[in-house]
Amino acid sequence: MAQTSRSKAKPRTRQRSGNGTAETAAPARDYSIAAVGRALDLLEALSRIGPAPLAALAEEARCTRTAGFRLLRTLEARGFAIQDEARGMWRLGARWGVLGRAAVEQGALEATAMPFLAALGKTSNENVYLRVRDGLESETIAIYQADAALRLYSEVGKRQPLHAGASRLLLAHAPEAVQTQVLAQRLSRFTPATRTDSAWIAADLQRIRTRGYLLTTDEVVAGAASVSAAVRDASGQVVAVLSVGAPTMRMRPPRPRALLPLVLDAAAKLSRALGAAGGEAAAKTPDIARNGQAPGTASGTGRENGAMASMPLASGPHSIFR
Numbered sequence: 001m002a003q004t005s006r007s008k009a010k011p012r013t014r015q016r017s018g019n020g021t022a023e024t025a026a027p028a029r030d031y032s033i034a035a036v037g038r039a040l041d042l043l044e045a046l047s048r049i050g051p052a053p054l055a056a057l058a059e060e061a062r063c064t065r066t067a068g069f070r071l072l073r074t075l076e077a078r079g080f081a082i083q084d085e086a087r088g089m090w091r092l093g094a095r096w097g098v099l100g101r102a103a104v105e106q107g108a109l110e111a112t113a114m115p116f117l118a119a120l121g122k123t124s125n126e127n128v129y130l131r132v133r134d135g136l137e138s139e140t141i142a143i144y145q146a147d148a149a150l151r152l153y154s155e156v157g158k159r160q161p162l163h164a165g166a167s168r169l170l171l172a173h174a175p176e177a178v179q180t181q182v183l184a185q186r187l188s189r190f191t192p193a194t195r196t197d198s199a200w201i202a203a204d205l206q207r208i209r210t211r212g213y214l215l216t217t218d219e220v221v222a223g224a225a226s227v228s229a230a231v232r233d234a235s236g237q238v239v240a241v242l243s244v245g246a247p248t249m250r251m252r253p254p255r256p257r258a259l260l261p262l263v264l265d266a267a268a269k270l271s272r273a274l275g276a277a278g279g280e281a282a283a284k285t286p287d288i289a290r291n292g293q294a295p296g297t298a299s300g301t302g303r304e305n306g307a308m309a310s311m312p313l314a315s316g317p318h319s320i321f322r
Contacts, residue, residue, distance in 0.1 A: 035071075038061070038063050038067060038071060039071045039074075039075070041061040041062065041063065042057060042058075042061040042063065042068055042071050042072065042075075043075070043080070043081075043092075044061070044234055044275060045057050045060035045061040046081065046090060046091070046092055047092060047234055047235055048060065048234070048235070048236075048277070050089075050090060050091045050092060051084070051089040051090060051091040052089060052090060053088050053089055053090070054068055054069055054072065054088070054090065057072075057090060072090055075093070076093070078093075078095065079093045079094060079095035080092070080093045080095045080096060081093050082094075107141075109130075109132070109141065109142075109239065109240065109274075110130070110141050110142040112270070112273055112274060113130050113142050113231075113240070113242075113270055114142060114144065116242075116266050116269055116270040116273070117129075117130060117142060117143075117144035117242070117266075118144045119266065120144070120242070120244065120262060120263065120266040121144040121145070121146040122146065123262055124146070124244050124259055124262055124263075125146050125147070126146055126150070126244045126245065126246045126250075126259075127143065127144065127145050127146055127150055127152060127153070127244070127245050127246070128143070128144045128146070128242065128243065128244055128245075128266075129142070129143055129153075129154055129166070129242075129243045129244075129245055130142040130143070130231075130240050130241070130242055130243075131154075131160075131166060131167060131170065131240060131241050131243070132170070132239060132240045132241075133162065133167075133170040133171075133174055133178075134159070136161075136162060136178065136181060136182055137159045137160060137161060137162060137167075138159065138160050138161075138162055138166075138167035138170050138241075139157065139158070139159050139160075140154040140155065140156055140157065140158045140159075140160075141156060141157075141240075142156065143155070143156055150246075151247070153220075153221050153224050153245045154245070160220065161182075161187070161188055162174070162178075162182050163182060163183070163187050163188075163195070163196070163201055164187075164188075164190060164194050164195070164216075164219045164220050165216050165219045165220035165226060166214060166216065166226045166228040166241050166243040166245075167241070168201070168204065168205070168208065168214060168216075169208055169213075169214045169228050169229075169230055169238075169241045170238070170240075170241050171201075171205060172204075172205040172206075172208035172209050172214075173209065173230060173237070173238035179202070179205065183198040183201060183202055184198075187201075190219070190220050190221070191218050191219065191220070191221070191222045192218075192222075193217065193218035193219055193222075194219050194220070195219070212229065212230060212264075213227070213228060213229045213230075213260065213263070213264060214226075214228045214229075214241075215227055215228070215256055215260070216228075217248055217251070218248070223247055223248050223249075224245060224246070224247060224248065225245070225246060225247070225248045225251040225256065226243045226244065226245045226246075227243065227244045227256055227259045227260055227263045228241050228242065228243040228244075228263065229241070229242055229243075229263045229264045229266070229267035229268075230242075230267060231267050231270050231271050231274070232271040232274070232276040233271070233274045233275060233276060234274060234275030234276060236276060236277070239274070240270075242263060242266055242267045242270065243263070244259055244262075244263055
């Protein structure tokens with residue numbers, strides 16, 4: 001039976017008690033099980049580089065080939081791994097589909113995200129939203145309201161088209177077939193600032209992918225601005241968009257420029273919590289010059305709207321979350 005390992009950290013010293021003696025706190029216990037940790041390392045390696053041979057997986061997971069082989073055989077017996085014996089390649093098994101659907105139904109993404117939404121909301125003093133793509137629409141699945149007096153620009157369960165506002169970041173990372181289907185439709189206009197030109201939107205999707213973030217103003221709700229960044233899972237796929245939403249009266253320069261690093265950092269931290277590698281988790285940090293402009297053509301509503309006039313308006317495998 002695998003044994004639970006305990007932390008060997010040195011005891012921590014608390015503040016002195018009333019009689020002047022130091023009280024020693026018991027070291028925190030580590031309840032992790034090494035064998036389970038190795039199995040999860042191997043599965044994450046398989047999700048990143050699979051299908052792959054045993055040697056490559058063991059190297060990626062930093063375990064011996066013997067340990068890797070035994071773990072893979074155990075997973076294979078339960079339907080979580082499959083080996084192509086003719087080629088010697090290993091891949092994830094179909095049982096992961098069951099767990100993926102269960103994770104969605106149980107709100108795994110929302111539960112994981114809420115501490116990061118709350119931290120960003122408290123730092124920015126603005127409402128924070130988490131949206132995912134569901135087919136040809138986006139859906140708001142979590143909201144942190146920084147202040148009960150602040151207006152909410154969405155609600156949990158609300159669905160929106162993908163071409164406008166923060167949802168366009170999800171469209172930028174959707175499969176090409178989804179992008180084609182969305183842009184072939186007659187696109188709805190919500191405000192005078194909503195872009196419905198499919199050619200412009202198609203070009204903006206590339207700008208969004210290049211920059212890794214999106215700033216919009218008035219595109220879905222008149223008088224509302226958003227600062228958004230992509231959230232990735234362990235496979236590196238974009239599974240959600242994290243956004244700060246606020247009235248344009250509170251988003252005049254230089255405030256959006258100040259909020260952008262906070263949103264990018266929160267999205268990167270949430271991505272890492274979902275298993276994304278460090279390089280894939282971090283949204284691209286804009287190279288903002290002293291005048292506030294990032295290199296290249298700005299991406300936004302197309303009219304350099306008011307509050308964003310001096311800002312850089314930017315813009316595979318199916319995730320288990322969506």
